[in-house]
Amino acid sequence: MKITKDLYQGSLALLTDFYQLTMAYAYWKSGKAEEEAVFNLFFRKNPFQGGYSVAAGLDYIIDFCRNFRFEEDDLRYLREMQNTDGSPTFESAFIEYLQNMEFSCDMEAVEEGTVVFPHLPLIKVKGPLIQCQLLETPLLNIINFQTLIATKAARIVYAAKGDAVLEFGLRRAQGIDGALAASRAAYIGGCASTSNVMAGKLFGIPVSGTHAHSWIMSFDTELEAFKAYAEAFPDKCVFLVDTYDTINGVKNAIEVGKMLREKGKEMIGIRIDSGDLAYYSNIAREMLDAAGFPDAKIVASNDLDEQIITSLKMQEASINVWGVGTKLVTAYDQPALGAVYKLAAIKTEEGTWEPKVKVSQQSIKINIPGIQNAVRYSKNGKAIADMIYLEGEDLSNTQFMIIDPVDPTKRKKINTNGLDQEILLKPIFIKGQKVYERRDIHQIKQNAERNMGMFDKAHKRFVNPHIYPVGLEEKLYDIRTQLVFKMKNYDGA
Numbered sequence: 001m002k003i004t005k006d007l008y009q010g011s012l013a014l015l016t017d018f019y020q021l022t023m024a025y026a027y028w029k030s031g032k033a034e035e036e037a038v039f040n041l042f043f044r045k046n047p048f049q050g051g052y053s054v055a056a057g058l059d060y061i062i063d064f065c066r067n068f069r070f071e072e073d074d075l076r077y078l079r080e081m082q083n084t085d086g087s088p089t090f091e092s093a094f095i096e097y098l099q100n101m102e103f104s105c106d107m108e109a110v111e112e113g114t115v116v117f118p119h120l121p122l123i124k125v126k127g128p129l130i131q132c133q134l135l136e137t138p139l140l141n142i143i144n145f146q147t148l149i150a151t152k153a154a155r156i157v158y159a160a161k162g163d164a165v166l167e168f169g170l171r172r173a174q175g176i177d178g179a180l181a182a183s184r185a186a187y188i189g190g191c192a193s194t195s196n197v198m199a200g201k202l203f204g205i206p207v208s209g210t211h212a213h214s215w216i217m218s219f220d221t222e223l224e225a226f227k228a229y230a231e232a233f234p235d236k237c238v239f240l241v242d243t244y245d246t247i248n249g250v251k252n253a254i255e256v257g258k259m260l261r262e263k264g265k266e267m268i269g270i271r272i273d274s275g276d277l278a279y280y281s282n283i284a285r286e287m288l289d290a291a292g293f294p295d296a297k298i299v300a301s302n303d304l305d306e307q308i309i310t311s312l313k314m315q316e317a318s319i320n321v322w323g324v325g326t327k328l329v330t331a332y333d334q335p336a337l338g339a340v341y342k343l344a345a346i347k348t349e350e351g352t353w354e355p356k357v358k359v360s361q362q363s364i365k366i367n368i369p370g371i372q373n374a375v376r377y378s379k380n381g382k383a384i385a386d387m388i389y390l391e392g393e394d395l396s397n398t399q400f401m402i403i404d405p406v407d408p409t410k411r412k413k414i415n416t417n418g419l420d421q422e423i424l425l426k427p428i429f430i431k432g433q434k435v436y437e438r439r440d441i442h443q444i445k446q447n448a449e450r451n452m453g454m455f456d457k458a459h460k461r462f463v464n465p466h467i468y469p470v471g472l473e474e475k476l477y478d479i480r481t482q483l484v485f486k487m488k489n490y491d492g493a
């Protein structure tokens with residue numbers, strides 16, 4: 001396992017909430033451990049008050065599941081756990097059960113880079129109840145963060161309207177894996193590169209960078225600093241011009257740019273990291289153009305996000321490349337996605353599947369019961385609607401009605417004639433064996449780009465985005481309603 005073996009040097013089976021283990025013990029104790037169950041992972045609201053999300057994290061989950069076993073030191077730790085009266089928390093026969101446990105679930109998931117929406121199942125796990133349960137916390141941990149960051153990156157890249165976005169977040173990221181996973185997800189979401197060298201090595205993401213103010217400050221003058229950098233990297237000069245005086249910095253960059261040109265080299269550009277980025281980039285552009293450097297790029301950084309980039313675009317700032325750190329990798333201003341993992345069905349002793357629902361006062365919190373999948377209908381590459389349906393539904397029918405899971409007055413008829421359809425959940429594991437061919441990071445990024453292209457700009461705007469239709473197929477909707485009535489004991493319903 002590339003991440004965990006490098007960073008944690010061991011199994012990750014204990015990377016879970018304690019209550020998963022107490023439930024696991026109790027399932028085992030009550031003879032339910034091997035009952036078959038189905039769980040779904042989904043979220044209820046797009047982050048950043050946006051109109052979409054970009055799924056990410058599956059590759060970590062594949063790694064996690066393939067290495068899902070309790071190793072000797074994990075078992076020792078559990079064996080030594082005690083209740084307050086000094087008795088062992090877990091019986092030794094249970095520890096042995098864990099020792100012999102092998103991941104044997106079926107798993108389906110949406111591919112990384114897929115644009116996703118509230119209520120869609122992102123991952124479906126079918127298998128022994130105890131295993132499905134133990135997976136809850138790590139699956140959520142992985143998907144919640146990476147999907148959040150891939151979404152933030154997609155928004156920032158969308159605001160940049162085709163300009164490259166360089167991810168600079170490592171120094172401000174939430175710890176070590178927070179940084180690595182963020183760099184990975186940011187690349188999936190559309191960033192061109194990362195400054196995080198370890199992420200480059202682990203994931204094969206392009207690495208790039210300029211230089212810091214300290215480089216300039218370590219010389220007597222800015223000009224000397226630029227010259228020395230040009231000596232070291234004649235093909236990679238992006239001069240940071242704002243250490244002392246931005247306009248003078250641009251003059252110095254031009255002077256060194258001319259010296260490079262005499263040697264047959266071209267400077268790539270300049271970076272501005274403070275002050276009014278519209279004002280200074282426009283002056284810098286004029287100066288560079290007038291001096292014969294119309295192709296020199298202007299990189300901007302300094303607490304950027306999609307809102308500031310949008311504003312700078314509106315101001316017609318002359319910025320070609322955006323360096324974005326803190327607000328990208330910390331998902332400013334939404335700290336978590338809020339995806340959940342809920343039991344959807346249990347196999348009865350007779351071998352039939354019983355759908356399960358959690359009733360809530362808030363209708364948005366009532367999960368979708370039963371064994372589901374989802375299909376995306378599109379026409380000429382443009383997505384039209386997603387339908388969540390029960391496994392076994394005949395998709396060759398041409399007429400469907402989808403019903404909003406929260407507001408049943410919102411409905412949409414779909415005539416599938418002439419539409420393309422894509423089943424969103426793909427098989428990843430069957431009986432614990434991986435059947436999915438993993439995509440490399442560049443393929444995943446391309447998938448995200450293709451997906452973003454399928455959705456109208458009305459869904460992608462930052463303010464009051466138009467809601468993309470995702471609904472329950474009618475029969476699923478009815479089953480859910482009846483089940484809620486039954487659980488609430490509404491007579492005659």
Ligand SMILES: Nc1ncnc2c1ncn2[C@@H]1O[C@H](COP(=O)(O)OP(=O)(O)OP(=O)(O)O)[C@@H](O)[C@H]1O
Pocket residue numbers: 273274275276277278279301302303304308311312315
């Ligand atoms: N023209 C502009 N329009 C909107 N926002 C801008 C513009 N220029 C800069 N910004 C943003 O305004 C904020 C400026 O922050 P701040 O005042 O802390 O920076 P600064 O003082 O210029 O730089 P530093 O403190 O890093 O030397 C940053 O988030 C920056 O991205």
Ligand SMILES: O=P(O)(O)OC[C@H]1O[C@H](OP(=O)(O)OP(=O)(O)O)[C@H](O)[C@@H]1O
Pocket residue numbers: 168169171172273301302303304323324325326327
């Ligand atoms: O602003 P971010 O989006 O996080 O991008 C990364 C920032 O990190 C660097 O400087 P740092 O913030 O360490 O110092 P400075 O702000 O004093 O230049 C860089 O110059 C950017 O300003």
Ligand SMILES: O=C(O)c1cccnc1
Pocket residue numbers: 168169195208209210211212301323325
């Ligand atoms: O390469 C850069 O310019 C860079 C890297 C990290 C943080 N800020 C800037």
Ligand SMILES: [Mg+2]
Pocket residue numbers: 302303
């Ligand atoms: Mg800063």
